[in-house]
Amino acid sequence: MxxxxxxxxxxxxxxxxxxxxxxxxxxxxxxxxxxxxxxxxxxxxxxxxxxxxxxxxxxxxxxxxxxxxxxxxxxxxxxxxxxxxxxxxRSVLLTIENVDGELIFTPPDAxxxxxxxxxxxxxxxxxxxxxxxxxxxxxxxxxxxxxxxxxxxxxxxxxxxxxxxxxxxxxxxxxxxxxxxxxxxxxxxxxxxxxxxxxxxxxxxxxxxxxxxxxxxxxxxxxxxxxxxxxxxAHMGRSMDTRRVREDIYTNRDSAHWDRVAERCLSCANCTLVCPTCFCSTTEDTASLDAALGQRERRWDSCFTLDFSGLHGHPVRETPTARYRQWLTHKLATWQDQFDSIGCVGCGRCITWCPVGIDITHEVAAIRTRSEVPA
Ligand code: SF4
Ligand code: SF4
Structure with a gap:
């Protein structure tokens, strides 16, 4: 043709x-x-x-x-x-029918x-x-x-x-x-x-x-x-220097700036929901009152929710500091270890839709500044 x-x-x-x-x-x-x-x-x-x-x-x-x-x-x-x-x-992963005591598991059709x-x-x-x-x-x-x-x-x-x-x-x-x-x-x-x-x-x-x-x-x-x-x-509103960003984030794991961001962060999860690369999810099970029908659904979740890092009933990232550090470190550093690329494409959504205007380009620049590390 x-x-x-x-x-x-x-x-x-x-x-x-x-x-x-x-x-x-x-x-x-x-x-x-x-x-x-x-x-x-x-x-x-x-x-x-x-x-x-x-x-x-x-x-x-x-x-x-x-x-x-x-x-x-x-x-x-x-x-x-x-x-x-x-x-x-939200997406259905599985439907479970109880037919005379026999459980029938059915994935959704394509x-x-x-x-x-x-x-x-x-x-x-x-x-x-x-x-x-x-x-x-x-x-x-x-x-x-x-x-x-x-x-x-x-x-x-x-x-x-x-x-x-x-x-x-x-x-x-x-x-x-x-x-x-x-x-x-x-x-x-x-x-x-x-x-x-x-x-x-x-x-x-x-x-x-x-x-x-x-x-x-x-x-x-x-x-x-x-x-x-x-x-x-030539008219981009922001920029980010990605050279050695992974190494700099690892080096500045204890930067005082993480706490400063956390003082503003509401842990609302907006940044992860609007982000085109974020992929975290959780599953939810529901059942009818007569236990005849059940469903397992997947829905978006976020590293900013307390439950997301729950292990044995206890969150391992209890503070906004820990949650923001996890998000930014994954986006720009550990994502590289995991997937051979940075997890951010520079769309700017997380900046625009953060209710308090936390800005990944500004925060990473501040975190990379060695003087921010507490003495
Ligand atoms: S700028 Fe990067 S981190 Fe922020 S929403 Fe876009 S891809 Fe995600
Ligand atoms: S959108 Fe802003 S306030 Fe909400 S969790 Fe993300 S960084 Fe924190």
Missing amino acids: TTSQTKVVERVDLGILIDLLADSGYDVIGPTKQDQTIVYRPISAIDDLPIGWTDVQDGGSYRLVRRDDSALFGYVVGPHSWKSYLFPP PDRRYAFIGIRACELAAIAIQDRVFLGSGQVDTTYANNRAGLFTVGVNCAVAGGTCFCASMKTGPRCLAGYDLVLTEVLDESTHHFVFEAGSDAGGEVLHQLPGRDATEADFARVAAIVDDTA
Whole structure:
């Protein structure tokens, strides 16, 4: 089959992409505006996207404001991440029926659907690659994740704006989508044009691109894409120096700064729930009153909850200091020992959605300062 690897698609034709994916049987998910945030939900038309909106983000603060144009992807990431679909907040692991005293254990059927995600940012593709390693590549395949991930079609977006809490450039995960997409687009919008420069990253993407109307992309189109991405990289709201970060965190295990962060930390777990790479969960069992039916569910948990580190009825990380240190140390140091990569992609969500504005980039910089170690 002939496939196109690049194409310039006019704004008026972009809706065809959603139609093509829906007609191919995908459940199409994309960014939408809901409750003054941008969240990922099912979409059926371009008008479902947050057209003409952008987000203003800082530590503990998020707000949507109108842009002075009609950009379709003129914002960054909101409180949702794609893990809500691949690793849902709640999922049934097992149903147990009591039939005349005999217990019948039944795992759920694999869902009869395939997702197409439209509007995945570079940092989010990097986060999915990390969760792939956790759920599929660690020697034990997670069935729920594998079923939701099977047949996934991804349309990435190269970011044309940087958020106030973004730091993907310093994490080398963005703002250009690097890998893991079937298609990637860059939105080009000015007084004279509104179009999308597409590149295919897989055969499946090439086949979809082949069906879209448009013209081949030229060197000038790619120069424009490079300029947009470079400009975004130059305007990141935050940055993190990752050189020797693992060694520095281990060395500063007793830094006084852990206590200073803990004085502000509410142990609310927001940071872990919004994080696209966090994967901790717990299980809950329920039973009907007549004991005829039971269910085991998995739900998201967090290293910030006391119960999560419970051993023999007693939490081993009793204090906010211990819990925050565990979270940051895992993200940036022990994750490297476990999965050969840092567990942070620089999306900035944990900074934006922390109610007291605790900032992983600031805290790690302070913790790495040797003078913070108590005498
Ligand atoms: S730790 Fe924070 S910045 Fe890093 S990936 Fe998670 S939410 Fe994003
Ligand atoms: S760091 Fe912020 S978001 Fe995370 S648990 Fe503490 S208060 Fe909540």
